[in-house]
Amino acid sequence: MSEKRRKKSPVKITDVARRAGVSPSTVSYVLSGKRTISEETRRRVQESIEELGYQPHAGARALASSRSNVLALMLPLRPGIHVPVVMQFAASVVTEARRHDHDVLLLTQEEGVAGLRRVAGSALADALIVMDVQLHDERVPLLRELDRPSVLIGFPAEPSGLTCIDLDFRAAGAACVDHLAALGHRCVDLVGSPPEVYRRGTGFAQRVIEGFQESCAAHGIESTIHPCEATPEAARAVAERLLALHPGLTAVVVHNEPLVEPLVAAFADLGLRVPQDLSVVALCPDEIAERTALPLTSVAIEAHEVGTRAVDLLMAKLDGLDVPEATLLPPRLTARASTAPPGRRG
Amino acid sequence: MSEKRRKKSPVKITDVARRAGVSPSTVSYVLSGKRTISEETRRRVQESIEELGYQPHAGARALASSRSNVLALMLPLRPGIHVPVVMQFAASVVTEARRHDHDVLLLTQEEGVAGLRRVAGSALADALIVMDVQLHDERVPLLRELDRPSVLIGFPAEPSGLTCIDLDFRAAGAACVDHLAALGHRCVDLVGSPPEVYRRGTGFAQRVIEGFQESCAAHGIESTIHPCEATPEAARAVAERLLALHPGLTAVVVHNEPLVEPLVAAFADLGLRVPQDLSVVALCPDEIAERTALPLTSVAIEAHEVGTRAVDLLMAKLDGLDVPEATLLPPRLTARASTAPPGRRG
DNA sequence: GTGAAAGCGCTAACAA
DNA sequence: TTGTTAGCGCTTTCAC
Numbered sequence: 001m002s003e004k005r006r007k008k009s010p011v012k013i014t015d016v017a018r019r020a021g022v023s024p025s026t027v028s029y030v031l032s033g034k035r036t037i038s039e040e041t042r043r044r045v046q047e048s049i050e051e052l053g054y055q056p057h058a059g060a061r062a063l064a065s066s067r068s069n070v071l072a073l074m075l076p077l078r079p080g081i082h083v084p085v086v087m088q089f090a091a092s093v094v095t096e097a098r099r100h101d102h103d104v105l106l107l108t109q110e111e112g113v114a115g116l117r118r119v120a121g122s123a124l125a126d127a128l129i130v131m132d133v134q135l136h137d138e139r140v141p142l143l144r145e146l147d148r149p150s151v152l153i154g155f156p157a158e159p160s161g162l163t164c165i166d167l168d169f170r171a172a173g174a175a176c177v178d179h180l181a182a183l184g185h186r187c188v189d190l191v192g193s194p195p196e197v198y199r200r201g202t203g204f205a206q207r208v209i210e211g212f213q214e215s216c217a218a219h220g221i222e223s224t225i226h227p228c229e230a231t232p233e234a235a236r237a238v239a240e241r242l243l244a245l246h247p248g249l250t251a252v253v254v255h256n257e258p259l260v261e262p263l264v265a266a267f268a269d270l271g272l273r274v275p276q277d278l279s280v281v282a283l284c285p286d287e288i289a290e291r292t293a294l295p296l297t298s299v300a301i302e303a304h305e306v307g308t309r310a311v312d313l314l315m316a317k318l319d320g321l322d323v324p325e326a327t328l329l330p331p332r333l334t335a336r337a338s339t340a341p342p343g344r345r346g
Numbered sequence: 347m348s349e350k351r352r353k354k355s356p357v358k359i360t361d362v363a364r365r366a367g368v369s370p371s372t373v374s375y376v377l378s379g380k381r382t383i384s385e386e387t388r389r390r391v392q393e394s395i396e397e398l399g400y401q402p403h404a405g406a407r408a409l410a411s412s413r414s415n416v417l418a419l420m421l422p423l424r425p426g427i428h429v430p431v432v433m434q435f436a437a438s439v440v441t442e443a444r445r446h447d448h449d450v451l452l453l454t455q456e457e458g459v460a461g462l463r464r465v466a467g468s469a470l471a472d473a474l475i476v477m478d479v480q481l482h483d484e485r486v487p488l489l490r491e492l493d494r495p496s497v498l499i500g501f502p503a504e505p506s507g508l509t510c511i512d513l514d515f516r517a518a519g520a521a522c523v524d525h526l527a528a529l530g531h532r533c534v535d536l537v538g539s540p541p542e543v544y545r546r547g548t549g550f551a552q553r554v555i556e557g558f559q560e561s562c563a564a565h566g567i568e569s570t571i572h573p574c575e576a577t578p579e580a581a582r583a584v585a586e587r588l589l590a591l592h593p594g595l596t597a598v599v600v601h602n603e604p605l606v607e608p609l610v611a612a613f614a615d616l617g618l619r620v621p622q623d624l625s626v627v628a629l630c631p632d633e634i635a636e637r638t639a640l641p642l643t644s645v646a647i648e649a650h651e652v653g654t655r656a657v658d659l660l661m662a663k664l665d666g667l668d669v670p671e672a673t674l675l676p677p678r679l680t681a682r683a684s685t686a687p688p689g690r691r692g
Numbered sequence: 693g694t695g696a697a698a699g700c701g702c703t704a705a706c707a708a
Numbered sequence: 709t710t711g712t713t714a715g716c717g718c719t720t721t722c723a724c
Contacts, residue, residue: 010467010469010701012701012702013701013702013703014701014702022710022711023710023711023712024701024702024703024711024712025702025703025704025710025711025712025713026709026710026711028702028703028704029703029704029710032703034703034704035709035710036709037709037710038709038710041709041710053467055464055467055468056468056701056702057409057468057469057700057701057702058405058408058414058468058469058470059404059405059406059407059408059409059414059469059700059701059702060405060409060700060701060702060703060716061405061701061702061703062404062405062408062702062716063403063405063406063409063700063701063702063703063715063716063717063718064701064702064703064704064715064716065702065703065704065716066703066716068404068405070451070470073452077433077437083429083430083433084429084430086433087423087429087432087433090452091423091454094452094453094454095454095456098457103451103452103453103465103470104451104452105416105449105450105451105452106419106436106440106449106450106451106452107440107449108437108440108441110441111444118401119449121356121399121401122401122402122403122404123356123403123404123405124404124416124449231637232638232639233639291577292578293578293579356717358717358718359717359718359719360717360718368694368695369694369695369696370695370696370717370718370719371694371695371696371697371718371719371720372693372694372695374718374719374720375694375719375720378719380719380720381693381694382693383693383694384693384694387693387694402717402718403716403717403718405716405717405718406700406716406717406718406719407717407718407719408700408718409699409700409701409702409716409717409718409719410699410700410717410718410719410720411700411718411719411720412700412719
């Protein structure tokens with residue numbers, strides 16, 4: 001017949017303390033583990049917590065400890081960004097943050113500097129993760145002077161004094177070429193992201209190009225670079241252009257998620273079979289490379305790994321530990337069905 | 347020569363008060379607008395706030411006012427969910443929340459009931475938005491008994507006592523058929539979401555089917571329903587099956603975002619031209635319908651509108667206002683190039 | 693129209 | 709190993 005707990009008077013630490021026959025501070029210390037507690041006391045406290053369904057008041061805790069246990073995550077939502085990667089990243093950040101007993105506050109890129117300043121200044125968040133960092137990003141100076149630790153996903157032009165993490169896109173670009181070179185290709189073109197992505201100084205896209213070019217140079221491979229919009233028409237146009245430019249073209253590297261399928265289709269329409277006539281290496285999430293009719297050889301973009309590591313770095317910084325300024329995740333190339341030695345075409 | 351403000355001692359309300367020559371409570375009231383303040387006083391206070399760069403401590407504020415000004419948003423991250431729609435929804439929730447001076451805490455579906463209980467119980471969030479509601483969702487009973495207002499995106503089997511909002515999927519399913527019926531089609535099939543989506547009792551998918559069937563019945567249209575995995579192979583298989591089943595088939599409705607393109611391609615491969623031989627209506631975001639080679643007639647899934655409205659409902663509830671239990675957004679069909687009167691085939 | 697002061701619920705010295 | 713207590717920075721009565 002006992003009444004269920006009604007929508008009222010949340011139980012507080014003093015309630016737990018009274019029931020367990022200890023002081024509030026003891027309850028606090030049981031919860032935080034910042035003090036050694038006798039087994040017997042701990043048990044009684046845990047029991048009271050359970051039975052009363054006690055949940056510490058987040059605001060009170062933040063006020064007293066100057067720690068909100070909240071991370072702010074600023075995500076990009078603009079054209080040229082591949083949405084599933086962003087989501088996957090967000091999901092892994094939240095999951096990893098929870099493992100460290102933290103929650104995640106979501107900020108949009110358009111809130112920009114003001115948003116970061118606000119959540120930091122109001123102590124809403126005690127650390128920040130910023131995605132889609134540009135080479136000359138207006139948020140970077142702010143992050144440098146803020147009193148809260150932060151981790152950037154991507155590298156600005158001048159990353160010193162910051163903590164940055166990303167896939168090693170330069171190595172990734174090179175890895176694509178290395179793979180093709182090993183198969184014997186001597187002419188490889190790169191179909192890149194939309195022009196706008198390069199224009200606004202997105203570091204990772206440029207670094208793919210650099211790695212691509214360096215490896216081409218090292219292997220004596222003839223090559224050209226083609227930024228490309230993410231539409232089937234653009235795919236068609238670029239495919240035709242490549243073939244006109246390089247009759248001897250035997251391989252293509254593509255770094256543009258939504259363009260992967262249309263581009264392969266465009267080459268097929270032009271009568272080129274993959275991989276017999278043309279090898280294709282994609283720089284994209286495994287998910288995309290595996291989902292195409294013909295599974296593609298690809299270098300993975302591991303959003304999950306990046307998100308998890310970013311949170312770990314942040315937690316280390318919150319704990320006062322030193323962390324490396326730069327973390328570059330090595331690329332991982334998976335050979336699938338879209339690459340083969342060059343054929344006898346042309 | 348003045349030193350820039352160094353990473354230290356955040357300015358607090360008493361600092362602002364002292365500088366403006368008023369009491370802390372006056373500053374508080376200027377900020378909250380809960381009291382009438384003389385023009386002169388308000389000006390001086392605003393000035394001090396600006397000059398000191400004052401930002402109220404979120405935790406202290408939450409503790410004193412029992413309002414965190416944070417909404418929790420629980421997002422799905424599982425198979426069969428179209429990621430861009432989720433992202434768009436999240437973005438509009440964050441944007442609208444900011445307009446109401448609230449921030450958004452991100453929870454993943456896998457946190458489930460425990461996650462909701464936690465953020466509500468700890469007063470981290472003072473309201474909740476839950477997406478991807480199943481017909482028999484374990485979170486629903488919790489939301490009902492929680493002392494915090496919530497809004498559900500989607501409808502459970504028993505929605506009374508809750509606040510739910512969604513596109514009117516039943517009307518949407520019907521609208522697709524109505525459009526085709528008006529063009530003169532007498533045989534229409536539905537290619538739906540993956541079987542798993544129906545199996546787990548996702549209300550919106552079932553309601554599309556209901557609306558589809560009702561409208562077919564009303565118009566005397568012959569029809570069948572085909573759940574379908576989101577792969578090109580499955581698209582191919584279902585296309586062949588439909589044609590075998592209904593030699594007289596002249597139109598298809600598709601409710602499966604990632605399948606839209608592959609399905610159209612599959613029909614093309616089978617020699618059917620759209621719209622001459624076959625009309626296609628998609629139930630998907632405009633973005634997808636417009637991006638295909640042939641722009642598709644579609645009923646829009648307006649994530650943006652839903653997100654914005656959900657936040658507005660929540661804010662109204664927080665203000666103690668009464669809001670409707672059910673909000674169904676009327677479907678909007680846009681005729682594009684993929685529908686036409688039935689041709690003379692077969 | 694404004695001020696004084698009592699908390700909000702918790703943490704972390706300090707004390708024992 | 710545990711208890712006492714002074715805040716944390718703000719909001720909101722209550723009083724003027």
